[in-house]
Amino acid sequence: MHEGVWEKGPGRRMEISRWLFNPFYYVAGAKALVIGLLALLPTGILGFLGGTRFDGILDFHLGLPPLSIWGHITENLLSWLLLGMLLFLAGKIVSKSRPRLIDVFGTQALARFPYLLLSLVALMLGANRFTHALLEGHALWNQFSADMAAFLFMVCFGLVMLVWMVLLMYRAFALSCNVSGAVGVTVFVVTLVAGEIISKILIYHLFPIVMVA
């Protein structure tokens, strides 16, 4: 990167932090869309293999009824498309700039990357076994086991990935629509909550045929 445009070259630590928490500073548009879709598809496939459902913009669940591989992929794509569309409309309304569709959808696809890591970790059989035992009411909380450790690790890791993903989603929205401050945060939160509700309705009521294994 050329230095001196509007900041003296960022330090190495700053650059790493940017790549982790605001990669859209460097990557957006079609490039982000391609990378994001390349992460979204395996997220669905790994979700199918590991029995993890991403049935909502923010949701991840173990132990839900299994779907076909296309059901898993559709859930992921639907969440991305829905939030992208809502944030694009919100950006059009509140931004003084002119947001591009390709930037909003591209960066939002890339923002879901943490769930690819989560779907990988969810391949741990122990976490799945413990979840099923919990759902069936015979999980032993008073007896520490490898399955329980896997389950607890999965829960903690999932929460970290969720927070990271939401942060990335906000940064993607803020950069691609050029909104920030209290207005940016409020609009993002309201849109995210609305999107979460709509995604649940779509997944469980309007597309049941696709979702059934």
Place this chain on the structure above:
Amino acid sequence: MIRKQLPIICPSCQGLLKVQRLACDTCETTVGGSFGLPILARLPSEDQDFIIRLIEASGSLKEMARVYGLSYPTIRNRLDSLIDKIAQIKKNTEAEEDGDA
């Protein structure tokens, strides 16, 4: 070599400086008066640099993004903030002129 920057803000009161004397290096003629700085000269040097590079890139934000290795919206947001700064400078200039009149 030290790159000298045109001072535009008064170090004493933070007010905007004006030009009072211009000199010709060739014949040593000097012109006195009170001249306001043009809008571009009132921008920080990194903003001036950005504008020059944008012109060199034929106004293409995509080209700017490619050259700097940054994303298109990052460059576009930078331009948006520059547009805001220029609008603010124009507004301040108009207010000053109205005050002088």
